[in-house]
Amino acid sequence: MEQVQKQRLTILGATGSIGVSTLDVVARHPERFEVVALTAHTKVSELARLCLRHRPRYAVMTSDADAQALSSELRSSGLATEVLAGPQALAQVAALNEVDSVMAAIVGAAGLAPTLAAVRAGKRVLLANKEALVMAGALFMAEVRQAAASLWPIDSEHNAIFQSLPADYAGLFDRKGVRRILLTASGGPFRATPLSQMQTVTPKQACAHPNWVMGRKISVDSATMMNKGLEVIEAHWLFNAPADRIEVVIHPQSVIHSLVEYVDGSVLAQLGNPDMRTPIAHALAYPERIEAGVAPLDMFAIGQLTFERPDERRFPCLPLAYHALRAAGSAPTILNAANEVSVASFLSGQLPFLRIAEVIAAVLDQIPVTTVPDIDAVIAVDAQARAVATSIVADWT
Ligand code: NAD
């Protein structure tokens, strides 16, 4: 029998919602995939469980103490996994020679360095960590080209767009007859909540997404629609699409994951149940198709697909993101950092929901937009924007 080379994987953020969905798909195809490294921030026993199931060569925790705890837990189960700690170790397992593909599924700016390490090592990078691309934009894409890495969209919208574009698209937009990209959005849990009630919504309400089960940060981003704003910027970089050719469409059923409109009037879309295992399986197996454990789409049960224009008064984060994309330079980095700080402050009960957008707008107002010549400049802008956002939150609460 022909020996098939297994795809060897590092999963950054293995204990998260995307990490766990990735491992679910991987476990369905043991003949195709081999897990080389798994990482987690603080959840020792969850990573231990995943290590026992997937037997990686390496596991990474953020702190030394957690790494030691994981190490002794694994040793007592007879597992030879080498346990490492800290940001350096994250970059190391993202760039290992024996790894083909890296799932970048850490949430937020913390994912930038290890994702870039995977890019620089020329890996197949499966990108869920949209914040890394939003904050580093042009520099990130230049690194991808330079290292001949490949970028595979995991975000369901971008995966849908990728599937709806021609196979030889290569960022050519107009030359491939593309007129617009239509990004669908569920509208989140507060799409129809009276504006007067939105001031008092709780983190629990904000994290109760109607269609998707996700991590807490992206759940709040979905409730403010900053998630869609970040995705507009992500689409700009992934598909070389100008800001005015990316339109957001609210589609509460989350069945159409996004659409591409062509100059001849054709509109191509990708549909499916809202289950991240579909885009994950697509990116893992491309150009083949593999079973992902996702229930078939039942059109008769769904009955109707509806669409609405987003209300910018209800979702001010969306115009803020377009503004940052158009302002270019350091603006998206500022936007992303201010958002991370204000979402964390909301989740900790410090900041009211409607203040999230106000903090971001104030930070964008206070910090002049500059060019960002290199990644160090991105990191400096990110730190500056976090400091300004933190002091605004402190002043306002
Ligand atoms: P999550 O909170 O469920 O998981 C985050 C993972 O990152 C965890 O494994 C955690 O241990 C790790 N992590 C967090 N902070 C870290 C740090 N400082 N250092 C190292 N590791 C750290 O988040 P998620 O919902 O899985 O989202 C992950 C990424 O994927 C985000 O960028 C999100 O925008 C994107 N995404 C998620 C979904 C979804 O359905 N969940 C869909 C599209 C895109």
Ligand code: MG
């Ligand atoms: Mg998405």
